[in-house]
Amino acid sequence: MNAPLTMKDYETDQEVRWCPGCGDYAILKTLHKFMPTLGLPRENSVFISGIGCSSRFPYYMNTYGFHTIHGRAPSLATGVKLANPELDVWVVTGDGDGLSIGGNHMLHVLRRNVDLQILLFNNEIYGLTKGQYSPTSKVGTRSPSTPDGSVDRPLDPCSFALGAGAQFVARSIDTEMKHLTEMLGRSHSHKGASFLEILQNCPVYNDGIFEQVKNKKTAADSRVVLQNGEPMLFGKELDKGIRLNTSLLQLEVVTLGEEGVTLADILVHDESNKVLAQMLAGMHGPDFPEPVGVIFCADVSGYIEDVYAQRIKVREARPPADMNALLRSGHTWQVE
Amino acid sequence: MSVVEEVSVAAAQARMLEGVVVRFAGDSGDGMQLTGNNFTEATALYGNDLATFPDFPAEIRAPAGATFGVSAFQIYFGSDDVTTAGDAVDVLVAMNPAALITNLKDLVDGGLIVVDADAFTDKNMQRAGYKANPLEDGSLDAYRLLSIDISKRVLDTVKPFGLSHKFGLRCKNMWTLGLTMWLFDRSRDAAIAGLRKKFAKMPDIAEANVAAINAGHAFGETTELPAGIEIYKVPRAQVPPGLYRNITGSEALAYGLLAGGQLAELPIVFASYPITPASSLLHTLSGQKHFEVVTFQAEDEIAAVCAAIGASFAGSLGITSSSGPGISLKAEAISLACAVELPLVIVNTQRGGPSTGLPTKTEQSDLFQAIYGRHADTPLPVIATSTCSDCFDVAIEAVRLATKYRTPVIILSDGYLANASEPWQLPDFNDYEGFPVVHATEVEGFSPADRDPDTLARVWAKPGTPGLEHRIGGIERDAVTGDISYDAENHQKMTLMRQAKIDGIARDIPLQTVDQGNTTGKLAVVGWGSTYGVIHQAVKRARQLNMDVSHIHIRYMWPMPANLGELLKGFDEVLIPEMNTGQLIDILRAEYVIDAKGLSKVSGQPFKIREIEAAIKAQMESKS
Ligand SMILES: Cc1ncc(C[n+]2csc(CCOP(=O)(O)OP(=O)(O)O)c2C)c(N)n1
Ligand code: SF4
Ligand SMILES: [Mg+2]
Numbered sequence: 001m002n003a004p005l006t007m008k009d010y011e012t013d014q015e016v017r018w019c020p021g022c023g024d025y026a027i028l029k030t031l032h033k034f035m036p037t038l039g040l041p042r043e044n045s046v047f048i049s050g051i052g053c054s055s056r057f058p059y060y061m062n063t064y065g066f067h068t069i070h071g072r073a074p075s076l077a078t079g080v081k082l083a084n085p086e087l088d089v090w091v092v093t094g095d096g097d098g099l100s101i102g103g104n105h106m107l108h109v110l111r112r113n114v115d116l117q118i119l120l121f122n123n124e125i126y127g128l129t130k131g132q133y134s135p136t137s138k139v140g141t142r143s144p145s146t147p148d149g150s151v152d153r154p155l156d157p158c159s160f161a162l163g164a165g166a167q168f169v170a171r172s173i174d175t176e177m178k179h180l181t182e183m184l185g186r187s188h189s190h191k192g193a194s195f196l197e198i199l200q201n202c203p204v205y206n207d208g209i210f211e212q213v214k215n216k217k218t219a220a221d222s223r224v225v226l227q228n229g230e231p232m233l234f235g236k237e238l239d240k241g242i243r244l245n246t247s248l249l250q251l252e253v254v255t256l257g258e259e260g261v262t263l264a265d266i267l268v269h270d271e272s273n274k275v276l277a278q279m280l281a282g283m284h285g286p287d288f289p290e291p292v293g294v295i296f297c298a299d300v301s302g303y304i305e306d307v308y309a310q311r312i313k314v315r316e317a318r319p320p321a322d323m324n325a326l327l328r329s330g331h332t333w334q335v336e
Numbered sequence: 337m338s339v340v341e342e343v344s345v346a347a348a349q350a351r352m353l354e355g356v357v358v359r360f361a362g363d364s365g366d367g368m369q370l371t372g373n374n375f376t377e378a379t380a381l382y383g384n385d386l387a388t389f390p391d392f393p394a395e396i397r398a399p400a401g402a403t404f405g406v407s408a409f410q411i412y413f414g415s416d417d418v419t420t421a422g423d424a425v426d427v428l429v430a431m432n433p434a435a436l437i438t439n440l441k442d443l444v445d446g447g448l449i450v451v452d453a454d455a456f457t458d459k460n461m462q463r464a465g466y467k468a469n470p471l472e473d474g475s476l477d478a479y480r481l482l483s484i485d486i487s488k489r490v491l492d493t494v495k496p497f498g499l500s501h502k503f504g505l506r507c508k509n510m511w512t513l514g515l516t517m518w519l520f521d522r523s524r525d526a527a528i529a530g531l532r533k534k535f536a537k538m539p540d541i542a543e544a545n546v547a548a549i550n551a552g553h554a555f556g557e558t559t560e561l562p563a564g565i566e567i568y569k570v571p572r573a574q575v576p577p578g579l580y581r582n583i584t585g586s587e588a589l590a591y592g593l594l595a596g597g598q599l600a601e602l603p604i605v606f607a608s609y610p611i612t613p614a615s616s617l618l619h620t621l622s623g624q625k626h627f628e629v630v631t632f633q634a635e636d637e638i639a640a641v642c643a644a645i646g647a648s649f650a651g652s653l654g655i656t657s658s659s660g661p662g663i664s665l666k667a668e669a670i671s672l673a674c675a676v677e678l679p680l681v682i683v684n685t686q687r688g689g690p691s692t693g694l695p696t697k698t699e700q701s702d703l704f705q706a707i708y709g710r711h712a713d714t715p716l717p718v719i720a721t722s723t724c725s726d727c728f729d730v731a732i733e734a735v736r737l738a739t740k741y742r743t744p745v746i747i748l749s750d751g752y753l754a755n756a757s758e759p760w761q762l763p764d765f766n767d768y769e770g771f772p773v774v775h776a777t778e779v780e781g782f783s784p785a786d787r788d789p790d791t792l793a794r795v796w797a798k799p800g801t802p803g804l805e806h807r808i809g810g811i812e813r814d815a816v817t818g819d820i821s822y823d824a825e826n827h828q829k830m831t832l833m834r835q836a837k838i839d840g841i842a843r844d845i846p847l848q849t850v851d852q853g854n855t856t857g858k859l860a861v862v863g864w865g866s867t868y869g870v871i872h873q874a875v876k877r878a879r880q881l882n883m884d885v886s887h888i889h890i891r892y893m894w895p896m897p898a899n900l901g902e903l904l905k906g907f908d909e910v911l912i913p914e915m916n917t918g919q920l921i922d923i924l925r926a927e928y929v930i931d932a933k934g935l936s937k938v939s940g941q942p943f944k945i946r947e948i949e950a951a952i953k954a955q956m957e958s959k960s
Contacts, residue, residue, distance in 0.1 A: 064799035067809025075639035079646025108635040314625040323765040
């Protein structure tokens with residue numbers, strides 16, 4: 001029996017080329033620590049990425065890896081999985097890579113429910129091309145291409161994923177190793193496509209956009225950590241919560257003990273409730289806490305599994321493949 | 337009204353012919369393709385050599401009677417070396433005025449027209465653009481006309497089966513088929529068996545159609561036909577003995593890809609996005625799940641090629657297919673495959689362009705795109721199919737080159753070959769030599785940049801192999817370690833190495849041969865792709881007239897055969913017919929600095945033999 005793998009086994013000898021302080025480092029480190037805990041043979045893992053700072057990721061993971069072209073990682077990963085369903089395939093992408101140029105592929109890989117773990121590093125900016133605004137940048141983002149502030153409305157990655165039919169949608173934060181590790185584990189154990197948005201700081205081009213959610217002082221009031229079956233409470237004293245306003249059919253923030261609010265009024269998280277998931281995914285600051293955790297998780301079969309199941313069925317009903325028989329199918333005639 | 341009754345003299349004597357061209361034309365909903373296919377099968381079974389050419393409109397169901405909705409199927413069959421679907425039509429079956437007006441120009445003087453007189457209503461004639469009834473105004477006097485009240489007869493025939501008027505009329509094509517079968521002395525058995533199989537769940541419909549075929553046939557047998565209309569006899573062709581089937585280019589290509597996969601001992605992932613006229617490949621392969629093939633209908637062409645590359649990375653053979661516009665979308669990813677040196681087969685079934693162009697018509701205008709149409713220095717092998725059955729061998733060859741050299745390979749086919757059909761003497765697949773791929777497994781000293789010293793092919797280590805974990809990607813890779821490298825000298829070295837690898841393939845492909853004629857002489861007609869059949873016939877005729885002409889047909893478009901330049905220089909003149917505005921001619925000029933004359937046709941229709949023959953004659957005369 002081989003010795004169990006360690007973090008070192010997943011590091012490569014390549015010089016990591018992200019800017020100092022980049023959130024990508026923290027995510028990389030968490031993955032290095034996480035991968036050995038799966039207890040899988042290292043050669044069965046594959047990391048596929050597109051283009052962007054985040055997409056350099058595979059070069060730093062000592063597994064099989066493919067740094068491909070901008071936006072297309074989901075398609076390449078689909079091909080890898082179709083060819084060899086045994087492989088453990090991860091997609092690493094950015095907000096530009098996965099939701100701008102590659103938005104269509106992201107939509108379809110989620111809709112099809114291809115058995116992959118998709119990690120979307122959302123820094124709300126195009127890092128690699130030097131800081132242009134991205135489809136997730138907030139209105140008013142000043143960037144080289146929007147010197148007077150962006151005017152187009154951003155999309156919300158988790159809402160997008162749910163809209164596309166994703167069966168697993170979760171959210172975590174680059175520097176929260178414990179939470180991120182837990183989310184990686186959940187993503188990995190889910191069959192079908194797992195979509196994990198990771199809020200990632202780009203100190204060079206978009207520094208501090210997630211500061212509210214990350215800062216020790218403000219975090220407790222700015223985010224709600226979702227736990228299945230638990231009431232959605234947050235705040236330093238865990239005295240605030242999310243309630244469903246049934247007359248307006250929308251979520252609202254309430255404080256326990258105020259205006260007669262009790263624990264019974266607080267919504268209990270149910271990962272399998274898609275309507276709730278959609279409401280949570282669209283919940284953003286400053287008026288609401290940002291949800292982190294598993295927003296939605298449904299147990300349905302994955303695409304690759306279904307493709308192979310169908311193939312087995314067809315094969316059972318047909319004689320084995322024979323090239324000469326195929327060529328001679330249909331009408332043939334003999335010329336003497 | 338039917339002219340048949342008016343003519344008293346029957347001359348039902350068989351007339352011997354060497355070859356006949358029949359064209360079935362009607363509304364796109366009239367079932368002309370089905371009629372044509374059935375007739376083709378009967379003709380093949382009869383023992384004629386043949387070639388077919390379906391020609392359908394882009395609209396699936398155009399308004400009834402519209403000229404732009406006319407769908408046609410042409411078959412040329414004969415007793416000797418048939419390689420095209422024929423120039424001029426001898427027998428035109430026109431199911432309505434629109435079919436007559438759009439196809440009449442191709443009919444030879446004295447040719448036979450069979451029409452459904454019932455379809456010549458005022459409304460239909462007006463819609464087709466006829467001011468007066470052509471069946472009555474003498475405008476068809478140059479031809480022999482067989483005007484029959486087909487609709488009425490069909491309705492009478494199928495009445496016992498209880499079909500509605502609408503469904504009853506749909507049997508018109510089978511009635512016409514029956515008549516045509518009689519005209520050429522074909523057996524109805526296969527068609528009847530086919531109908532019973534096709535409509536197994538709807539026996540009424542099956543039997544109504546069978547009755548229609550039989551009624552059409554009986555009509556020919558029993559009715560006194562006008563003078564000059566008689567059974568044609570086209571003697572069986574002298575074809576080499578063996579087992580035959582009829583095959584379209586698209587089927588042959590699909591089978592060839594499967595065969596290539598078997599010979600390489602690799603499973604295939606075929607990823608595509610529907611586009612006319614390339615979709616049939618996806619359809620065919622999707623029905624072959626008992627072979628080692630997984631098909632994937634992607635969300636677009638980019639996703640398709642990327643999934644194919646992903647599959648190749650994982651150790652299978654990735655194949656993608658499209659037509660020109662879709663190939664444009666794939667370009668960036670093909671360059672990635674060139675950069676990371678993974679096998680990939682790309683099939684381009686060319687159509688009339690640019691843009692949507694003539695999606696159901698044929699053209700050869702993507703040659704530049706195939707050879708040059710990517711960013712950066714990204715040479716790759718390009719091979720072209722020349723006949724329907726040739727598609728099988730070309731597909732195998734593409735798989736061989738892609739897997740041996742770890743490179744994308746483009747197959748150029750076209751809309752004509754995809755849909756056309758010809759009899760194929762079936763090869764024994766056991767005679768094909770395998771070229772099994774060996775994936776790397778040796779851990780000691782492994783680098784993802786390792787390459788074979790002879791072929792320069794990069795090592796292929798597939799995920800799942802212990803100890804060979806490695807990364808590849810689009811950033812330039814160090815020639816030794818495979819790590820990312822921005823080093824200037826390394827990039828120069830790698831660029832030249834990638835080029836040398838592709839250039840080296842010229843040593844691994846057959847030398848260019850001469851298809852007909854001498855290896856030196858006055859004139860070489862040089863073609864590529866689906867023009868093979870027409871050039872073959874044109875050169876044959878010219879040579880029968882003692883002209884010093886040779887036919888050279890190129891399969892390996894890139895890299896070209898090592899002897900091609902020398903071969904071409906052995907001729908005083910070179911004539912290059914192409915279904916584009918002169919792409920091969922530019923490439924040959926650039927590569928070999930030879931002068932050549934082009935013959936261009938971009939009408940969406942294949943060349944006619946006489947067009948090429950005329951160009952040969954003009955060329956010979958200008959020099960004599
Ligand atoms: C076809 C193509 N278009 C444009 C680019 C340039 N480009 C590279 S990365 C990038 C944006 C990356 O943004 P994101 O995915 O958010 O990654 P980040 O760098 O922020 O991690 C762009 C526009 C490219 N490489 N390829
Ligand atoms: S530009 Fe931003 S995202 Fe890119 S490496 Fe630097 S800090 Fe990280
Ligand atoms: Mg980004």
